[in-house]
Amino acid sequence: MNIKNNIINLRSAIPASCTIVAVSKTNPVEKIKEAYDAGHRVFGENRVQELTPKYEALPKDIQWHMIGHMQTNKVKYIASFVHMIHSVDRLSVLEEINKQAAKVNRTISCLLQIHIAREETKFGFSEEEAMNLIFSAGISQFLNVSIEGVMGMATFTSDSDQVRKEFRGLHDFFFRLKSSALPPNVTMKELSMGMSSDYQIAIEEGSTMVRIGSAIFGQRTTT
Numbered sequence: 001m002n003i004k005n006n007i008i009n010l011r012s013a014i015p016a017s018c019t020i021v022a023v024s025k026t027n028p029v030e031k032i033k034e035a036y037d038a039g040h041r042v043f044g045e046n047r048v049q050e051l052t053p054k055y056e057a058l059p060k061d062i063q064w065h066m067i068g069h070m071q072t073n074k075v076k077y078i079a080s081f082v083h084m085i086h087s088v089d090r091l092s093v094l095e096e097i098n099k100q101a102a103k104v105n106r107t108i109s110c111l112l113q114i115h116i117a118r119e120e121t122k123f124g125f126s127e128e129e130a131m132n133l134i135f136s137a138g139i140s141q142f143l144n145v146s147i148e149g150v151m152g153m154a155t156f157t158s159d160s161d162q163v164r165k166e167f168r169g170l171h172d173f174f175f176r177l178k179s180s181a182l183p184p185n186v187t188m189k190e191l192s193m194g195m196s197s198d199y200q201i202a203i204e205e206g207s208t209m210v211r212i213g214s215a216i217f218g219q220r221t222t223t
């Protein structure tokens with residue numbers, strides 16, 4: 001795997017308006033450094049235990065994105081530096097992010113993860129639950145979080161029509177919210193969808209952030 005070439009090729013294939021989050025989970029810091037030396041600055045991890053030591057070991061101009069399901073008791077370890085959390089999948093985690101962000105005097109950018117796949121194993125709010133949260137009276141009390149969009153993962157399938165349908169549905173939801181009068185700490189700027197196997201479809205369906213791991217770093221042997 002030539003990480004540098006993979007980055008260069010992806011950059012030319014993906015519109016500049018779409019952010020590439022290089023998903024470095026399970027890859028050592030040396031590999032991340034190769035992508036960094038190719039000019040890449042936006043990385044994603046799905047585990048706090050892995051994110052924290054990588055943050056400490058690597059240059060501080062990296063934007064770290066948390067993309068995996070989080071236990072509330074782990075939020076405190078990343079609150080001081082995380083750039084965006086894509087995987088807000090329940091109210092309790094949003095409350096904890098707000099609390100920990102307040103302690104370190106930050107406002108943390110968050111995306112609400114929406115369950116769009118057929119698999120029950122994937123996390124996230126239903127559209128209705130996300131709407132109820134966004135338009136709840138309590139939302140504006142979260143002064144230290146900024147909800148900036150939504151994230152979704154399509155069903156793991158080779159059926160591209162199914163994947164497209166799920167991405168289109170999420171884009172429709174995003175667009176409906178974007179066109180609504182939203183609370184002050186909610187904006188709809190980012191639509192995080194698309195991974196190595198389906199980012200082309202995601203971009204066609206309006207993605208503003210793709211989360212790409214194996215197409216940059218090679219196939220992972222572990223999850």
Ligand SMILES: *Cc1c(COP(=O)(O)O)cnc(C)c1O
Pocket residue numbers: 023025046067068153194195196197211212213214215
């Ligand atoms: C691992 C992971 C990705 C990247 O997956 P690839 O198939 O390696 O591109 C994207 N999003 C989430 C939430 C992930 O956990």
